[in-house]
Amino acid sequence: DRQGFAHFMLKEIYEQPDVVRQCLAAYLKPGWDSDQDASLSSNPFNLALPDELFATVSEIQLVACGTSRHASLVAQYWFEQLAGIPTRVRSASEFVSAPFPLARNTLTIAVTQSGETADTLAAIAAAKRRSSPAESSLQSWLLGITNQSESSLTKAVDYTLPTLAGTEVGVAATKTFMAQLVVFCCLALEFAFRRQALSPQQLAPTIAALRSLPDQIETTLQHQHEPIQTIAQTFANVKDCIVLGRGINHAIALEGALKLKETTYIHAEGYAGGEFMHGPIALLDATVPVIAIAPAGSVYDSMLANTEKAKANGAPLIGITTVTEPADRTVFAHPLTVPAIDELLSPFLTVVPLQLLAYTIAVQRGLDVDRPRNITKTLTR
Numbered sequence: 243d244r245q246g247f248a249h250f251m252l253k254e255i256y257e258q259p260d261v262v263r264q265c266l267a268a269y270l271k272p273g274w275d276s277d278q279d280a281s282l283s284s285n286p287f288n289l290a291l292p293d294e295l296f297a298t299v300s301e302i303q304l305v306a307c308g309t310s311r312h313a314s315l316v317a318q319y320w321f322e323q324l325a326g327i328p329t330r331v332r333s334a335s336e337f338v339s340a341p342f343p344l345a346r347n348t349l350t351i352a353v354t355q356s357g358e359t360a361d362t363l364a365a366i367a368a369a370k371r372r373s374s375p376a377e378s379s380l381q382s383w384l385l386g387i388t389n390q391s392e393s394s395l396t397k398a399v400d401y402t403l404p405t406l407a408g409t410e411v412g413v414a415a416t417k418t419f420m421a422q423l424v425v426f427c428c429l430a431l432e433f434a435f436r437r438q439a440l441s442p443q444q445l446a447p448t449i450a451a452l453r454s455l456p457d458q459i460e461t462t463l464q465h466q467h468e469p470i471q472t473i474a475q476t477f478a479n480v481k482d483c484i485v486l487g488r489g490i491n492h493a494i495a496l497e498g499a500l501k502l503k504e505t506t507y508i509h510a511e512g513y514a515g516g517e518f519m520h521g522p523i524a525l526l527d528a529t530v531p532v533i534a535i536a537p538a539g540s541v542y543d544s545m546l547a548n549t550e551k552a553k554a555n556g557a558p559l560i561g562i563t564t565v566t567e568p569a570d571r572t573v574f575a576h577p578l579t580v581p582a583i584d585e586l587l588s589p590f591l592t593v594v595p596l597q598l599l600a601y602t603i604a605v606q607r608g609l610d611v612d613r614p615r616n617i618t619k620t621l622t623r
């Protein structure tokens with residue numbers, strides 16, 4: 243039931259505030275941040291994973307495909323930058339033939355909305371074989387993150403963290419990506435807390451920011467409607483589009499480009515802002531719009547420098563920026579603003595305009611947005 247929405251994809255985009263609420267209700271203990279003195283030294287998370295896992299893991303490897311791989315790339319940033327744990331991400335299909343060198347106390351996390359993607363299951367089977375008794379000195383842990391708590395994945399792993407997004411019908415993943423981010427963020431923060439990479443006092447504002455996310459996603463959704471209609475009309479017929487991001491939003495640039503490819507069939511490329519300058523910038527002209535993900539934060543200035551170069555090459559500029567940076571309006575012909583947010587949490591908001599833009603352009607082009615050509619929701623073979 244689309245509940246009055248024209249398509250499942252749009253309904254699922256609008257369900258994201260509730261999905262975040264549900265995941266936080268499951269994984270964050272209530273009241274931790276309000277009862278300062280009594281509880282700040284206690285663990286605010288509810289992930290139900292063994293203490294030994296948190297104590298012993300020295301490396302994390304993430305295997306996934308498509309949108310789930312992009313959530314893993316955001317998570318890599320959190321595991322490394324918040325918890326200080328070396329983390330690698332590999333496409334599940336590549337992991338099978340070229341696994342990472344196995345290190346002691348590795349946590350392998352397989353991420354799949356469906357729990358049935360063949361390559362991801364093959365990757366987890368390969369990881370399992372390698373941690374067989376013959377190599378048992380290399381203790382390893384297998385964790386699944388999935389939206390299907392009864393799936394082939396859950397049978398294959400030691401532990402599962404469900405993403406609690408409800409059924410996703412649209413082929414282009416939206417709300418399950420959002421739920422994967424919530425689960426990953428809680429996991430990275432629990433590692434950071436237990437390993438004292440973050441003190442309770444440092445953690446408190448981040449937990450408060452997580453609790454504000456549903457409202458902030460709602461605000462983001464409200465702000466996009468009008469400007470996105472205009473952008474979709476202006477760029478409905480382009481053939482190519484570039485999405486740039488830096489730092490944690492590099493992964494969101496990849497995800498935004500994937501959403502555009504899947505639903506609009508526009509050739510969209512996601513790039514790290516800096517890397518784009520090393521050659522691909524030659525692609526730009528007035529027919530190739532550039533979407534720059536430039537929320538306030540440490541990479542803001544370098545993102546603006548990228549966009550100015552893009553502008554000098556004649557590219558029309560769409561900017562995803564924070565409301566607190568009014569100067570952006572002059573740089574970007576088409577600003578899309580998100581509420582002010584800590585840079586590390588910004589992917590929760592910056593992805594939303596990209597989802598809506600892909601959806602709106604697909605509708606504008608008259609395409610079957612819930613069932614794009616040539617792709618299936620779950621690739622089981």
Ligand code: BG6
Binds near residue numbers: 413415
């Ligand atoms: C693809 C879908 O085939 O599978 C993508 O078209 C999806 O949208 C990918 O991201 C991975 O799916 P899952 O279920 O493993 O997350």
